[in-house]
Amino acid sequence: MKLKLKKRMKVMKKALHMELREHKSSFIVYVVLRLLVILMMILQIFNRNYENVFLCILTLILLIIPSFIQINLKIELPTALEITILIFIFAAEILGEIQAYYLKFPFWDTVLHTVNGFLMAAIGFALVDILNRSKKFSIQLSPAFVAIVAFCFSMTIGVVWEFFECGMDQLFGLDMQKDTIVHTIKSVMLDPTKGNRPVGIRDIQSVMVNGQDLGLGGYLDIGLLDTMKDLFVNFIGAVVFSILGYFYVKKRGKGILAKRFIPRLKSKEADFLEKAEEEERSLATFLMRSTLPIEV
Numbered sequence: 001m002k003l004k005l006k007k008r009m010k011v012m013k014k015a016l017h018m019e020l021r022e023h024k025s026s027f028i029v030y031v032v033l034r035l036l037v038i039l040m041m042i043l044q045i046f047n048r049n050y051e052n053v054f055l056c057i058l059t060l061i062l063l064i065i066p067s068f069i070q071i072n073l074k075i076e077l078p079t080a081l082e083i084t085i086l087i088f089i090f091a092a093e094i095l096g097e098i099q100a101y102y103l104k105f106p107f108w109d110t111v112l113h114t115v116n117g118f119l120m121a122a123i124g125f126a127l128v129d130i131l132n133r134s135k136k137f138s139i140q141l142s143p144a145f146v147a148i149v150a151f152c153f154s155m156t157i158g159v160v161w162e163f164f165e166c167g168m169d170q171l172f173g174l175d176m177q178k179d180t181i182v183h184t185i186k187s188v189m190l191d192p193t194k195g196n197r198p199v200g201i202r203d204i205q206s207v208m209v210n211g212q213d214l215g216l217g218g219y220l221d222i223g224l225l226d227t228m229k230d231l232f233v234n235f236i237g238a239v240v241f242s243i244l245g246y247f248y249v250k251k252r253g254k255g256i257l258a259k260r261f262i263p264r265l266k267s268k269e270a271d272f273l274e275k276a277e278e279e280e281r282s283l284a285t286f287l288m289r290s291t292l293p294i295e296v
Contacts (some may be wrong), residue, residue, distance in 0.1 A: 010274075010280070011273070011277055012071070014276040015272045019071050025079055026079050026082045030063060030086055031086070033063060033086055033089075033090045034060065036119045036205050037056050037090070039181060040056055040098060041056035042058075046100070051064060056094055063086060063090075066082050070215075075265060076263060080258050080260035081263065082239040091108075091112060096109070100196075106228065110233050113246065114234070115237060116157075116161075116234060117155075117158060117234035117235065117238040117241075118261075119237075120157040122241050122245070122262055123153070125149075125150035125153075125241065129264075130263075130265055130290075143245075144246060148242070150241065150242050155231075155234065155238055162227050162230060165223075165227070167222070177226050177227055178223070179222055180225040182204070182218055184204065185201050186198040186200040201219075204219045207219050207220065241258070241259040241261070243258075244257055
């Protein structure tokens with residue numbers, strides 16, 4: 001059992017090397033980002049910031065996932081999509097979390113959620129498009145239906161992520177749902193008649209909690225506006241790609257931009273897992289023949 005597992009890991013490692021080197025541009029991006037993450041991890045070890053060390057290890061794992069998916073699911077990720085995913089991971093984990101770009105640049109989180117909506121729509125689109133092109137199924141889905149499914153897939157991923165952020169904040173006391181400073185609030189809880197009439201407070205400049213001024217210059221909204229903003233920009237990204245995908249299907253794959261971001265099934269020549277297994281079988285056969293006694 002251990003021998004089979006070891007052999008499987010060896011084949012997988014060889015296939016991963018083949019996959020990574022298939023596209024020079026994405027391979028260069030992968031190598032550069034991997035080196036930057038390793039340097040960041042060494043720096044965090046010296047600073048004894050072990051939480052960030054864990055984030056660096058997680059990032060290294062995430063960077064290899066696109067190639068891992070391509071090998072095991074036999075799906076080809078276009079170079080533009082693969083590079084975008086790699087940069088997205090680095091921007092979210094290393095720049096966003098460790099370098100605190102989420103706080104330094106207020107637009108950072110917004111950009112990433114918009115890109116996420118775009119990418120998830122591309123992946124959702126591919127899932128349906130691959131099924132639609134398969135000879136095993138007699139159904140043919142309309143371009144509008146495929147675009148709608150891609151949009152719904154992207155929005156579902158966005159909602160699930162916001163569930164995750166809320167859960168982490170509530171269970172572990174984190175602040176993944178970043179708070180927002182507001183200067184006007186309206187609530188039925190402020191209605192002295194206890195009716196259903198919203199009463200507003202305007203021009204809020206300071207808020208005191210337990211007799212202490214928070215020093216924020218306004219009222220602290222706990223995550224709601226950030227969540228809705230994230231979902232809205234995810235919506236924009238999903239809509240943009242769904243429209244591109246619609247015309248891609250309608251014109252039978254002639255959309256240049258959409259084609260660069262839609263995964264497709266691998267060709268037989270690009271099945272590196274099969275090639276690695278074939279090389280291992282050939283090597284095993286060669287070694288077996290070389291160890292056989294020579295008849296005189």
